[in-house]
Amino acid sequence: MPVNRSRRTVLGTSTAALALAASALILTAPNASAEPVDFGKGGGTDQQGGGDKQGIYAAARINYSGAVTKDGSTGNVTSSDVNWTPPPCWYAPYLGAKDFKKEMSKHIEGQLNTPGMTGTAGAAIGETKRHYEDEFGWTGAPGYKDYNLENDGKGMFWAGVENPNEPDYLKRSSCTDLPFWVENGDAPPPRYEEAITPEILAALAYQHMELPDTEVTLAPETNTKVNLPTWAWLDKAVFDEVQATAALNVPGFNIQATTTAKPVSLKLEPGTEDAETYPASGECTINADDSIGEPYAKGKANETPPCGVKYLRSSGNGTYKLQATITWEITWTGTGGAGDDLPNGTFGNDQDITVQEIQAVNR
Structure with missing residues (x-):
């Protein structure tokens, strides 16, 4: 599942810097304690998402049932195809507009007020702020005026989720696009090839599957x-x-x-x-x-x-x-x-x- 990357340059800020801003906002938050059914980054008090003082992160909850591990770890099945691996990350529903504004704006302001946040990184955080406040879209998709509050309840912002069982850090942290809006009942835009699907869920069920200890x-x-x-x-x-x-x-x-x-x-x-x-x-x-x-x-x-x-x-x-x-x-x-x-x-x-x-x- 290749990761999409915009090649635009906005106000002299490089794509690499923008990706850095997205990574800082979404993927550097610490892992929260996860229940057995929780997969990906946990946190918050509801099943849709959460945040903490250091950052925001997707907390879309995947529930597992049947022949699966009880502690959320990788199961005991070994794929016969050495080239096949479960998804290292994906995009999933995160928060509604009102909750997203509360978490995202708090995090952006914290980043902008961080000592030394200047130059390229500071410019990238500033562009992110404009992206959600002033409808300025620098990721190749439309921006969102006032965090899309006028559509609160009609959809959700989706964000990148790391697969905690993926050992390769670069792979599991590769879903770095900024959170994007999806209307209820609609599919994510085609460019988000890592948006969660039944096929991705099937691969995750495979990864968690626990086969019986069958003694001959x-x-x-x-x-x-x-x-x-x-x-x-x-x-x-x-x-x-x-x-x-x-x-x-x-x-x-x-x-x-x-x-x-x-x-x-x-x-x-x-x-x-x-x-x-x-x-x-x-x-x-x-x-x-x-x-x-x-x-x-x-x-x-x-x-x-x-x-x-x-x-x-x-x-x-x-x-x-x-x-x-x-x-x-x-x-x-x-x-x-x-x-x-x-x-x-x-x-x-x-x-x-x-x-x-x-x-x-x-x-």
Whole structure:
């Protein structure tokens, strides 16, 4: 999602300086404590936004439900596409005109009265003041006379929100356009490609998704013998699809997306090169009844399992770590009938396996 940048120069103030002003106003505020459902910059007393003595920031609240982490952290799904990442930032509804004027004007005056705020940075703050007070638009969009108070209640100012789970500071702080007005029921202007959408919510639900710790059933369970096939399987009852939902509900703008993960295969990695897997690829596909593999039954000890492993060397005084990684097919659906595929996800568990030599008795 590329970030739009205006290339205009206003009264000799460079675009870089204007971006600096926007960054100072929106993205440098400290993080507030977040509840488990809060994602992005928190703060204030309502669900639409808030502020503090050091700055203003978007506090659009995204609510998560379903199979998601309880503390707002990144979930345990690893994308199979190394080039896919959740959005580092986005634009979302922030405040109505009256509340926005109160917070923004207070912050602007504080910046202008800061000792040393002169030169290019001071000029940029001054242009920001004119942008919201005198209808002077320097960002490539119309300005707002008296903070658009005449339309209070008819829409909201939108602002940049950082993804706190994005480790790259430059990426998560890249939504630096000044807050802009969107009428209730309208879509943001097309130039704001990072404006929040069901697709973005689906990606955030993916990022927060918590897949179950599914332990593969083994026979023998934890102790096996050299050259003895170990059967592995997952019953349908413990191997089902999971869903995570992300929703944004503010006056005049309500969207949501549900991301669904469906298990499709199991990959076995024995934890040593001295082993064989069944099938040879180690990839056990899902059966018609949504299970994987086949449960071991008495009398099958010397048969080849459809899903399993055979160790060729003893683990000695230690154990081998058998890694069972499940691949999940990820899709999403959202408001307005939107939906598509997301990259497959993987999640694996380790199981300690003791492999012993078969002891022969000589008489």
